[in-house]
Amino acid sequence: MSTLEKFYAGDAIALAKIITHIENRGPQTDQILAELYPRTGKASSVGVTGPPGAGKSTLVDKLCAMLTDSGKTVGVIAVDPTSPFTGGALLGDRIRMQDLTANKNVFIRSMATRGSMGGLAVSTSEVIKVMDAFGKDIILVETVGVGQVELDVAEACDITIVVLVPESGDSVQALKAGLMEIADIFCVNKADREGSGRIVSEINMIMDVKREKSGREFPIVATEAVNNVGLDQLMEKINMEIERIKSDEFFMKHRRRKIRYDIMKTVEHRLKNRLRKDILSEERLSGYIEDIFNGRGNPYDLARRLIDDKSEE
Ligand SMILES: Nc1nc2c(ncn2[C@@H]2O[C@H](COP(=O)(O)OP(=O)(O)O)[C@@H](O)[C@H]2O)c(=O)[nH]1
Ligand SMILES: [Mg+2]
Structure with missing residues (x-):
């Protein structure tokens, strides 16, 4: 059996192999992606971004458990270099990680952030496609919202959750970092801490103009990821956003925008590679x-x- 045949048969090791090939820009990268492309488009990709320590990995962890409990298969891509999934974590994080890796319906992959020659967003988008073609229902992409690269990664997802915490100035920082632009849902995590009400009203103030213009909700959910508080509400908003994207009126526009993104980014990336390798x-x-x-x-x-x-x- 070839690796692709195993992949089609649902073999997770074949999935891992194909992702590695693509991430390393193996010689068959484009052929594999072209072959898988017709099988993509069923999964929803959800970016989870925000400052380090906001609780993104904890949230991803819990969301995964909830999704698999409801019968969904999940892929996780961790772009955060400090994420527990990438092994750069404290002992507590490792213990949590084991919860996830023991779950057969979850496939976790961390992306190398170094040496990707500015192609991180492209590789992430390609790995999303591979997981989609494999049959994952939902793909969660954790990334630290600190720079343009991370914003690009978030852009590769269908919807984006911006995770903030009740620390003074956080919403202003987020605004500066461009996070408000990319958010479909806000999650104010660590709501057990003081000041979570204040940050919610700050975000409300910032988002009200955008809400009026677009007629969209841009919901804000307060959570305590470690205490399992607010996660049902967050999941409900995620499902609502996924529904919105899949609704007929929006779907065509969204699909075209994704195809545009894929063409632009892929050609740009391949040209850049040729430039550096050759020209x-x-x-x-x-x-x-x-x-x-x-x-x-x-x-x-x-x-x-x-x-x-x-x-x-
Ligand atoms: N007090 C409090 N701590 C939390 C909450 N959610 C996560 N944490 C803790 O915050 C720390 C950072 O969490 P992590 O998920 O690794 O953050 P990430 O860097 O955004 O992925 C960990 O020690 C978590 O246990 C919460 O709701 N309340
Ligand atoms: Mg993390």
């Missing part, structure tokens, strides 16, 4: 630097020549 390989680049340093040519003529003139390659 501007380290060796060629060094040569060009020396040329220009020694007074021969300039970056602008070089750029024109490299892009227009195929014989350069």
